Amino acid sequence: DPSDHKSILRLALNEAEKSEPKPTNFRVGALLLNESNGEVLATGYTLELPGNTHAEQCCLLKLSESYSIPEERVGEILPENTVIYTTMEPCGKRLSGNLPCVERILRTQKEGKGGIRKVYHGVSEPETFVGENVGRTKLEESGITCIHISGLEDDILKVATAGHEREAGE
Numbered sequence: 558d559p560s561d562h563k564s565i566l567r568l569a570l571n572e573a574e575k576s577e578p579k580p581t582n583f584r585v586g587a588l589l590l591n592e593s594n595g596e597v598l599a600t601g602y603t604l605e606l607p608g609n610t611h612a613e614q615c616c617l618l619k620l621s622e623s624y625s626i627p628e629e630r631v632g633e634i635l636p637e638n639t640v641i642y643t644t645m646e647p648c649g650k651r652l653s654g655n656l657p658c659v660e661r662i663l664r665t666q667k668e669g670k671g672g673i674r675k676v677y678h679g680v681s682e683p684e685t686f687v688g689e690n691v692g693r694t695k696l697e698e699s700g701i702t703c704i705h706i707s708g709l710e711d712d713i714l715k716v717a718t719a720g721h722e723r724e725a726g727e
């Protein structure tokens with residue numbers, strides 16, 4: 558029920574708060590959940606793993622490392638009803654040019670079965686870096702349900718932009 562979604566999203570926000578503030582990205586937290594039994598499969602936050610990593614990317618990378626397989630094959634070990642909760646919607650484009658998380662999520666699906674089935678997110682991506690995020694459309698076109706969980710927007714954005722220049726009086 559909705560209160561469960563919000564409490565799970567708050568767990569992801571707790572992860573985001575561990576991220577090192579930077580002016581060139583957002584501090585995001587994410588977690589992979591087996592929706593059949595509520596088991597948290599992995600958590601992640603921006604820059605948790607070496608390299609310019611994203612929260613969603615860290616979830617997938619940590620899980621693949623625990624199975625000693627490359628991240629691009631992580632879909633093979635995901636339970637049937639795997640979903641991802643992320644404080645900010647997955648990126649569809651990255652200023653660094655690194656592979657966007659939408660692509661990383663899409664490739665967990667082989668022939669449209671298994672893999673990540675739903676993306677629960679707390680906010681859309683602000684247009685700071687790449688303008689409007691087109692990622693959500695790509696996900697929905699591939700049959701991945703994107704669900705906005707409301708109620709934590711202010712907290713999520715405050716955490717996400719902690720490393721950014723503050724306008725006077727903000």
Ligand SMILES: Nc1nc(=O)c(N)c(NC[C@H](O)[C@H](O)[C@H](O)COP(=O)(O)O)[nH]1
Binds near residue numbers: 583584603611645646
């Ligand atoms: N969903 C999401 N999770 C993250 O962990 C993260 N950092 C972003 N941020 C989106 C933003 O668009 C990119 O951070 C910038 O476009 C810079 O790109 P890089 O991060 O340097 O690849 N978005």
Ligand SMILES: [Zn+2]
Binds near residue numbers: 612613648657
């Ligand atoms: Zn991303």
